[in-house]
Amino acid sequence: MTARNFTTKRPSVWWPLALVCMCTAQAREVPLPERYRTQIQAVNKDRSASVQDRAERIRQSYLSYFEPYAVGPDLPIEDLQALFDAAYMMAGYTIHHRQSESPRYIQRMTQALSALRAAGADDEANVRKVYAALVASRRFDEARAMIASERSLSEERIAPIRVPVRFERDQPGYFDVSEGGEVVLRNVPAPSEGVRILVVSGCHFARDAARDITADEALSAAFSRAKALWIAPPDGQFDTDEVRRWNAEFPTVRLRIAYLTEPWRGIDFSRIPTIYVLRDGAQLAKLTGWSGSESLEQLRAALRKAELLDDTAAQLREGTDAATVRRVAAQRPALPTAHPDARRGSRAAPSPPSP
Structure with missing residues (x-):
């Protein structure tokens, strides 16, 4: 290659870099609080998009406009608060999406909290948000340490948790709360057909x-x-007393709390209630929300399709000939007795509030 050819090609290498630098400089001219409101808070409020879509859009904005900043005392308080709020929003979304990234956002929150306090902005709401993020990501030891050191958390309590030696953290798991309040971390039993x-x-x-x-x-x-x-689903409260109240009211449909969402492949924890009907790990039906009689009919239809619903008693109450009912019932396949396979597969679940 001649010197002339090299000189001719060189601008094609440096021109895009110049554009990137110019765009980055222009982007940073927008104040961070305004960037937070328009790029993160506004997307969080867009309920026409799925949780996963909102999470990915917010993540891209965070990586472009917030992560490049170094958290330090030289930043204005308003900018530090915007950095804190953006990291808090991302930490909340990791409950449902890219959960393994949670530690980076919690670290960012703690850095911003320290810088805010050093600047004289000591907001108890920020303390509670760091605590909630730790609880939701199941970092209970750090959350308990915050309870011991932060006056604003003095009324919080995390029940002792027994973790069996054979518990596998990369498999679907849940917290089981006994009537007496004992909390045990368990894996979902091995699925069967x-x-x-x-x-x-x-x-x-x-x-x-x-x-x-x-x-x-x-x-x-x-x-x-x-x-x-x-x-x-996981949240920032870990209210085992509420679980005990639920179980006392509905002893035949005991409630558990998910440990982490990432191992529950194919299960969306972002909408409550959502009912999954699965056969051999494949989804037969998914019903989201509950509206009384209409939802009951949708559920009955789904369970009939799964050959799980036995209408014999209902038919007898409605006066159907008993012999016909018995004959139809005898022709049905035997009903399975397997545990849910969550490894495959309304209200929005708790997501980050808009600070």
């Missing part, structure tokens, strides 16, 4: 669903045959 039911639960709509299902003899029997698992 057949139809299973899993219910993402925990809100008042899910409570309505539990009440309607347990009041229906045929549905209750179908859920029992499938050994339905009712499980709440």
